Amino acid sequence: MTSGTRGLPDLSSDLVIDVRNVSKRFGGLTAVNNCSLSVQRGSITGLIGPNGAGKSTLFNMVAGTIAPDSGQVIFDGQDVTGWQPHQLFRIGMLRTFQIAHEFSQMTALENLMMVPGDQPGEHLSSTWFRPRLVRSREVEVRKKALDVIDFLKLGHVRNELAGNLSGGQKKLLELGRTMMVDAKVVLLDEVAAGVNKTLLNDLASNIERMNRELDYTFFVIEHDMDLIGRLCDPVIVMAQGEKIAEGPMADIRANPAIVEAYFGTPVEAV
Numbered sequence: 255m256t257s258g259t260r261g262l263p264d265l266s267s268d269l270v271i272d273v274r275n276v277s278k279r280f281g282g283l284t285a286v287n288n289c290s291l292s293v294q295r296g297s298i299t300g301l302i303g304p305n306g307a308g309k310s311t312l313f314n315m316v317a318g319t320i321a322p323d324s325g326q327v328i329f330d331g332q333d334v335t336g337w338q339p340h341q342l343f344r345i346g347m348l349r350t351f352q353i354a355h356e357f358s359q360m361t362a363l364e365n366l367m368m369v370p371g372d373q374p375g376e377h378l379s380s381t382w383f384r385p386r387l388v389r390s391r392e393v394e395v396r397k398k399a400l401d402v403i404d405f406l407k408l409g410h411v412r413n414e415l416a417g418n419l420s421g422g423q424k425k426l427l428e429l430g431r432t433m434m435v436d437a438k439v440v441l442l443d444e445v446a447a448g449v450n451k452t453l454l455n456d457l458a459s460n461i462e463r464m465n466r467e468l469d470y471t472f473f474v475i476e477h478d479m480d481l482i483g484r485l486c487d488p489v490i491v492m493a494q495g496e497k498i499a500e501g502p503m504a505d506i507r508a509n510p511a512i513v514e515a516y517f518g519t520p521v522e523a524v
């Protein structure tokens with residue numbers, strides 16, 4: 255495909271998230287200022303920046319929890335500006351890790367089986383009139399949940415109540431929930447918060463495997479620079495409501511102008 259008169263390749267279809275000139279003000283404060291950035295399909299894109307840079311506000315506008323004052327959010331070629339999170343969920347954009355979502359009195363497996371919200375068994379009329387359809391759908395969902403458990407190597411805790419899982423296992427389970435609906439993009443909020451090093455490594459490996467083996471795209475907001483360095487390429491840097499740089503983490507760390515002007519300290523310490 256070409257972009258018409260200039261004859262250049264049209265790469266827009268490779269952008270799964272395209273944020274165009276988005277702004278958000280809170281009273282007199284401009285949290286995000288005419289900011290444009292994008293997430294390439296198949297990438298693990300990181301978003302970093304100092305406190306108050308506007309990262310969460312930007313992320314919230316992509317995830318549908320805050321509507322922008324101006325600008326557009328395009329998801330997979332569709333203008334989704336101002337859409338609600340549940341509408342974005344339906345078209346394949348999921349956000350995770352912000353809060354623990356598990357149902358603590360259900361097992362890990364049952365938690366996964368709960369995810370597709372439109373199981374025919376949930377509707378009384380179809381349960382009554384179409385029992386065979388309900389059963390076959392349940393078998394399908396259970397098989398998928400077992401595959402996900404297998405992929406994440408959670409077999410040993412599949413019948414454990416989710417409330418009894420460790421913090422890291424709960425996060426793995428939440429990652430698994432995104433796999434139940436075949437998300438196109440997963441927005442990851444603070445993956446590392448409250449997770450010990452060993453489980454974090456496990457979590458990071460699974461994110462990498464989902465990306466490489468199953469083609470998931472991730473958009474990650476994270477304060478742990480080591481994790482960002484391990485997982486993300488490219489990394490987008492925001493400061494004062496604007497995007498100020500984008501590139502591999504090694505380039506970001508090696509750019510004294512970015513480190514000094516916007517962080518004021520070596521980037522390792524951010």
Ligand SMILES: Nc1ncnc2c1ncn2[C@@H]1O[C@H](COP(=O)(O)OP(=O)(O)OP(=O)(O)O)[C@@H](O)[C@H]1O
Nearest residue numbers: 280283284285303304305306307308309310311312
């Ligand atoms: N709901 C709100 N009401 C008023 N001001 C807000 C609101 N949300 C964010 N802000 C302000 O907008 C600016 C950007 O905040 P934001 O949380 O987006 O930054 P951030 O880069 O995510 O920071 P941090 O890394 O500390 O979470 C800050 O000055 C913040 O105080």
